[in-house]
């Protein structure tokens with residue numbers, strides 16, 4: 001069995017915000033085609049394509065109304081086939097986003113369920129209300145109630161939606177649902193996609209619909225998180241579908257701990273190839289992700305070390321379409337933006353595991369510069385505002401919290417150039433383009449041999465040809481204050497990565513020595529010199 005996913009260097013495209021070819025303000029597949037060279041030059045070998053399926057876009061495509069159709073905003077199926085072929089021509093595979101916890105309420109299955117067809121009613125979770133209220137006390141991922149009236153409210157029937165109202169959960173107890181999804185996988189695999197990123201995959205199967213133990217958020221999660229039923233579905237999909245195509249999967253596994261992650265991607269159990277864990281994304285939050293606290297690098301270092309040493313193979317990522325920008329969050333998006341973005345790149349590519357880069361990360365894009373909630377489109381942010389209002393939190397505080405955490409921070413259009421529309425669109429963008437595009441854009445960064453893009457290029461090239469970076473073990477050497485260092489070792493050869501989170505020079509701790517292989521500062525010539533602000537250094541021993 002080949003393990004090609006271990007060599008994958010993945011670039012995530014959020015299609016709405018990547019490149020708009022026709023001026024309607026929404027990115028599209030022809031736009032992606034026009035930027036394939038940018039990706040090939042960066043050196044990545046896999047694209048994770050966020051949803052491009054037919055969808056009413058209540059949650060930007062994560063609410064699918066037809067799994068086998070391309071949304072007209074994005075183009076046609078011919079465009080998609082061309083993308084697959086042209087990417088392949090450049091040595092780039094595509095993995096699709098597989099969203100199977102829920103469909104859109106505008107999916108034919110849900111519409112037929114509403115029309116009273118028994119067969120389709122049993123595709124979803126529809127329950128009678130209890131004591132004049134909803135069927136249970138569960139919470140919802142988008143700060144809402146997870147039950148909405150199914151059809152006529154007078155019937156007192158409710159459907160479950162762990163996400164938005166327009167994302168009814170599928171009933172995975174129903175074998176017909178499994179068969180339908182199997183066909184969907186085959187449809188895309190037959191076209192030649194390399195695998196899937198599986199959306200919230202560890203919550204798809206529910207054990208029971210009883211009340212849950214009261215919690216601040218997500219009451220009821222014990223009834224559906226990492227259930228035996230979910231493990232079983234994953235094993236069957238592997239044996240019955242994925243194996244036929246030698247396809248690979250990465251599961252988005254919310255709230256997963258080390259033990260659960262080990263089970264989900266154990267080579268013996270054959271469920272997922274790897275998971276996206278979230279602990280390091282939670283190192284700057286208090287209890288729920290909407291409450292951020294000051295970022296302490298040491299907490300990130302501890303988390304990274306814990307997962308690097310605890311799990312054989314990680315998905316390493318600092319960004320995606322649900323998270324604020326890493327340079328604004330873990331780096332410094334002011335004076336040291338370029339330096340800190342390069343350091344984070346060095347850290348990311350030196351860790352053990354499959355690397356995921358989110359669009360715009362390669363040029364150090366920062367959080368959106370929204371002035372008020374009116375400029376934010378993300379449904380989650382609007383729900384959080386409602387919830388916080390309900391709790392009596394005043395507007396300036398609500399806005400502070402949303403501004404920091406909104407998923408739209410990462411969803412602002414890709415900044416290709418300084419032109420109006422940022423080279424993203426000739427029309428009115430669906431989401432406000434960051435004003436800093438005049439300064440921060442791919443054209444400007446790529447023109448700089450010392451820029452962020454160029455550093456990613458170097459690191460990716462190095463990662464691809466280095467056994468040590470690909471297969472080597474991980475050992476933490478130093479994690480104190482603002483300095484993180486670790487060793488990667490393979491066949492008696494060793495590399496040391498040194499990462500400074502400090503905005504001033506730091507002495508290099510004793511013991512971190514070797515020949516200088518790479519530094520994020522071109523001026524660094526001496527491996528033992530003090531570290532420049534936010535410097536990344538790779539030493540060869």
Ligand code: TEU
Nearest residue numbers: 059062099141163199200254278289322
């Ligand atoms: O995300 C799951 C989700 O709810 C995330 O916000 C997650 O809770 C968070 O990142 C943890 O900190 C997936 C998709 O990535 C997201 O865009 C969708 O909205 C959601 O599923 C529903 O499909």
